[in-house]
Amino acid sequence: MTSATLPLIPVPSERGKFYLIIEELSQLFRSLVPIQLWYKYIMGDDPSSSYFLGGILIILYSLCKSFDICGRVGSVRKALKVLCTPQxxxxxxxxxxxxxxxxxxxxxxxxxxxxxxxxxxxxxxxxxxxxxxxxxxxxxxxxxxxxxxxxxxxxxxxxxxxxxx
Missing domain, CATH: 3.30.40.10 (Zinc/RING finger domain, C3HC4 (zinc finger))
Structure with a gap:
């Protein structure tokens, strides 16, 4: 029997795949945590402050944060794909x-x-x-x-x- 006809043996994945998932999830969590604090900071508690400037800053912040979160979610998906595919x-x-x-x-x-x-x-x-x-x-x-x-x-x-x- 030649080596070309033998079945491929999957190599155990060790702990690296799980570390990758944990790290990507923690980076996503790290990105989500400050959202509420920044919204409160930008809008402020003082009713006399300018809501127009706060609204524009909230829109800019939301756009930047949404791009960041989409990238993090993509990284988590890639890590899950790596976890599920045997090597x-x-x-x-x-x-x-x-x-x-x-x-x-x-x-x-x-x-x-x-x-x-x-x-x-x-x-x-x-x-x-x-x-x-x-x-x-x-x-x-x-x-x-x-x-x-x-x-x-x-x-x-x-x-x-x-x-x-």
Missing amino acids: TYGVRATSQQCSEAGDICAICQAEFREPLILMCQHVFCEECLCLWFDREKTCPLCRSVTVETLRCWKDGTTSAHFQVY
Whole structure:
């Protein structure tokens, strides 16, 4: 049986997908929280203040905030899509393929644990590939593109977007 006829094995997603969802939801929440406070601040409690200027500022604020929220909702949708789609890297390697590769993973330099063979015929541990493909989308040895998209787990830091409103 050749490696092309073996079924593709989905690689476990680790916790990264859930971290991505949590971070995108927290960014959406962070964007929604100040809305009420800004509306009260712009309109003010003093009835003698100018409602015309306040109305114009509310309209501008609402437009800017709606664009921001639409972008955040889109990011949450993308994160949910990443969560729901399984990632496959290759097929289970046979013992013969492992021995041809030297019985040692090129990433961890230990004996293979649950080996996978990529389309470029290189063999690695499944866990090592998960860690590698968190940052790269190419084979660790030959640099051929193996993963169609770079996984975009975030590290929990706040975004570089300076939130004024």
